[in-house]
Structure formats: structure tokens, C-alpha cells
Amino acid sequence: MLICGEPSGDQLGGQLMRGLKTLAPGIGITGVGGPAMAAEGLESLFSLDATAVMGLREVLPAIPRILKRVRQATDCALATRPDAVVLIDSPDFTHRIAHAIKKRDPSLRTVNYVAPQVWASRSYRTTQMAKDFDLVLALFPFEVPFLQRYGLRAEFVGHPVIERAAKMVGGETLRARLGLSPATPLLALLPGSRSSEIRFILPVFRQAVEILARRIPGLLTVLPTVPHIAARVKAATKNWPTSLHVLESEADKFAAFDAADVALAASGTVTAELALSRTPMVVGYRVGWLTYALSSLIMNVKYITLVNVLLEREAVPEFLQSYMTPQNLADGVERLLCDPAPRAAQLADQALFAQMLGEGTEAPSLRAAKSLLYFINN
Numbered sequence: 001m002l003i004c005g006e007p008s009g010d011q012l013g014g015q016l017m018r019g020l021k022t023l024a025p026g027i028g029i030t031g032v033g034g035p036a037m038a039a040e041g042l043e044s045l046f047s048l049d050a051t052a053v054m055g056l057r058e059v060l061p062a063i064p065r066i067l068k069r070v071r072q073a074t075d076c077a078l079a080t081r082p083d084a085v086v087l088i089d090s091p092d093f094t095h096r097i098a099h100a101i102k103k104r105d106p107s108l109r110t111v112n113y114v115a116p117q118v119w120a121s122r123s124y125r126t127t128q129m130a131k132d133f134d135l136v137l138a139l140f141p142f143e144v145p146f147l148q149r150y151g152l153r154a155e156f157v158g159h160p161v162i163e164r165a166a167k168m169v170g171g172e173t174l175r176a177r178l179g180l181s182p183a184t185p186l187l188a189l190l191p192g193s194r195s196s197e198i199r200f201i202l203p204v205f206r207q208a209v210e211i212l213a214r215r216i217p218g219l220l221t222v223l224p225t226v227p228h229i230a231a232r233v234k235a236a237t238k239n240w241p242t243s244l245h246v247l248e249s250e251a252d253k254f255a256a257f258d259a260a261d262v263a264l265a266a267s268g269t270v271t272a273e274l275a276l277s278r279t280p281m282v283v284g285y286r287v288g289w290l291t292y293a294l295s296s297l298i299m300n301v302k303y304i305t306l307v308n309v310l311l312e313r314e315a316v317p318e319f320l321q322s323y324m325t326p327q328n329l330a331d332g333v334e335r336l337l338c339d340p341a342p343r344a345a346q347l348a349d350q351a352l353f354a355q356m357l358g359e360g361t362e363a364p365s366l367r368a369a370k371s372l373l374y375f376i377n378n
Helices: 007-023 035-039 056-080 091-104 125-132 143-148 160-167 171-177 195-200 202-215 227-236 250-259 269-276 289-296 306-311 326-338 340-357 364-377
Strands: 002-004 085-088 110-113 135-138 154-156 186-190 220-224 244-247 262-266 281-285 318-320
Touching (some): 007 035, 007 085, 007 160, 007 269, 085 091, 143 154, 160 364, 186 269, 262 326, 269 306
Parallel strands (some): 002 085, 110 135, 186 262
């Protein structure tokens, strides 16, 4: 049984399902997922709409719905008793399910795929994780010794985002379809896939684009999104300051990365995808003031963009909270569009980042599937 809580986890779940089916044809898989997992044959217990939320203002009114989904997933696991329940990312949602399962039936085995970044903040969570999970499939090698210190069984499997690099093609075809010449400056906008991100981040991106439209003649924009928030995105982008194309499919998203000269993105898995597509980017992120005030008390990392975290320096410009101003974002994008030096430097750093993630080695989702099947059978 595989359970995720938002689109990024759905992508990982889809890749893991593909690996499992390759190694164990005929395996039965149930759980919770989105379009990527559905494409691999999953009939989800419910949609991700109720669980893909972030920030206190968004989460608080959604708590009753989230807890209902926690109970629903837990009840299904206990009724069907799968060989393992794999909880993918979204710890505020999935870890509650693991805890509920272990409380009611400790013999049911639970696996955490994509552990929360306890090395970055709230390391005390590892104490509860050791009680709620029988195995952690870690994306980064440094996570294994960290988790083992707290009594968790952990195995490094690599980051499945690597596998998406091969999909990041089709830029020329997309430009032709949208009527754009190869010389047209194209900016990809990635404001996030949560409702709270659309509310806090997209308006600032709009203002940045207004500035850029005055500075970069002929600038056009493309905005890949996901189906469950597409209507909201389209409503929020009416009267956009440039010609804007909103794209909803995964293939179009990756083609947009390939086609774009630069990206302006919210922090998240998408920044790793952009790095793998070798698309220079500027990152901005903003949450509600109370969420930020509380999180700033427990964060112990300097950066939030994954490229910067792994390289331990600001290879990708990132602007957070009060620093995420339209002027700062526009200046950062303009430098990458117009100055070859910072553009080349970031591209070199993206290549180094990809190497650190394991580019060119065995597919991480296949390694994760191998680890999971070995765990089930031993």
C-alpha cells in the first residue's frame, strides 16, 4: 500500500510503482495518489485535494478533512493488511497514518519513503519516527547515519527526480505549438502546487513579470501547473502582463523546462527538476507571517533550495519572505537572461548537483523497489 499527500509525492509514488511492477510483475498495489500513480494503475482511495495544503492559514480549516483522510487510509490498511504500507513524503499527513497504524496494529510494517528533513529542523521528530516506521528509504547518503543514530533502520536509495531528466525534452516542439520562435525570450513560472503558494507567491511573481516585461522586449511566459489547482491558477492569471500559456500535463511541464531560457520558481522538488533540465532559475518563497515566525525558530539550515543545500552555498539565487520582492526576483531573472557569466556558473553548478544526486547510476526508484521487496520478503 502506497500513500502520498501531494503532487510531488505522487510523482515519486508513480516511479516507485513502475519499479515494483518491473521487479515483481503482478504485484498488487493499493493506496492514495494522484495522476502519476493513477497512470501506473492505482485506484486512489481519495483525491489529494484535502491533503495538499501548507501553512497555518491553509492547514487549520482543513484539519477536519485531513484527519478524516488519515482515518480512512488507516482503516483501509488495517482491513486489507498489505505486506507493507509505504508513506511517501508529506510527513504532517503520512506520519499520522503511520502512527495510527502502529497504535492499532504494531505488526503491520510501515516504510517511510522520503523522510522529513529532520537534519534541517525539528530533529526531535526522529524519536517518534523510530516508533512508527520499520524502514526509511533515504534520498541522500548523509541521511542514513543521521537516522541510524536515532535507532531508525535506513537505506540510501537515491533521489528519483534523477529519472525525470530523460523526460525533459520537447522544447522546440512546444515553442512551435505555441507559435514562439527559437529567439523569443521565454520565462517559465513555477509558483507551486498548493493553494497557499498560489495565494502568497503568484501575485509577487506577477509583479516581477510586470517589471521584466518593461525590460525584456518580447518576453513571453509559460506556467505549468497541476489539474487540481489549474482553475485557480487561470483565475489568478487573468490580464497577465505578458502573453501567458498555462500548461496542465506533465509532458508539457517538462517540455516547458526544455523550452524556457530561465525559470522563476517556488522552492520545492521542482527546483531539482529544473536543475536536471539545466534551466537556470531564481527561487522565491513566502508563507504566512505566523508560519514563518514559528518555522524560523526551528530551522537550522542556511538555504532551502535543494541545489544550495547540497552544494552548501547559494548557487541558485533564493529570496525568502521579505526578500521575495518583485524587484529582487526581476533583477535575478534579468541577470540570468542577459549576462552569460552567472548563467554559465549556475549551469555548471546544476551539473555538479546532478552528479551528487546520482545521475548516471541505477535508477533510484528501482533501487527503492529492490529495497522494499527485500524488506517484505525477509
